[in-house]
Amino acid sequence: GDSTDLKPADLNTMLAGDKTLQSQFDQLVGKALTTARGKWEREQSMTAEQLMQARTSEQAQALAEREQALAARELRAEAMSLLSQRQLPTELIECVQTSDPATMNQSLQSAEKAFRQAVQQGIESRMAGSAPKGAGNSPSSHLTGFRAAAGIKPKA
Secondary structure: OOHHHOOOOOHHHHHHHOHHHHHHHHHHHHHHHHHHHHHHHHHHOOOHHHHHHHHHHHHHHHHHHHHHHHHHHHHHHHHHHHHHHOOOOHHHHHHOOOOOHHHHHHHHHHHHHHHHHHHHHHHHHHHHHHOOOHHHHOHHHHHHHHHHHHOOOOOO
16 A cells, blocks of 8 residues: 555554553553542442432532633633723733633733833833934924935025
8 A cells, every 4th residue: 555545553553562551541541440430339329319419519510610611701702802992902811810800800901001101111212212303303404304315406
């Protein structure tokens, strides 16, 4: 055959060829079996009512975790929207805490304030370094400079 007919090796072949991999696989399977056996033994010692309560509790906990994750995603989406509305870079989302609405708003305001201060400082430092000096700062001297740059002779 040609090299494009490569097929993934089956698990038994992979494990037989690598003793370290076989050992790791055995450990993982053993751990999974121990966990399953422990759960099964606990369930066997429970009454039907206890078993139902335990499963209901597990389901309620899983549901609460999913709802919490969903709420966090919704807050993150809201924060992204607010960043866009305020014309801020959406990369600032990494600075916004989205654990709850109050914390999100507070951290969003802090991030916005810090960003706007940094931009203002950058503008001020560039303006200070590029401001023309002396009497050549009048509009007519700018016009003369533009005319000279464009090759237009001054009016006599």
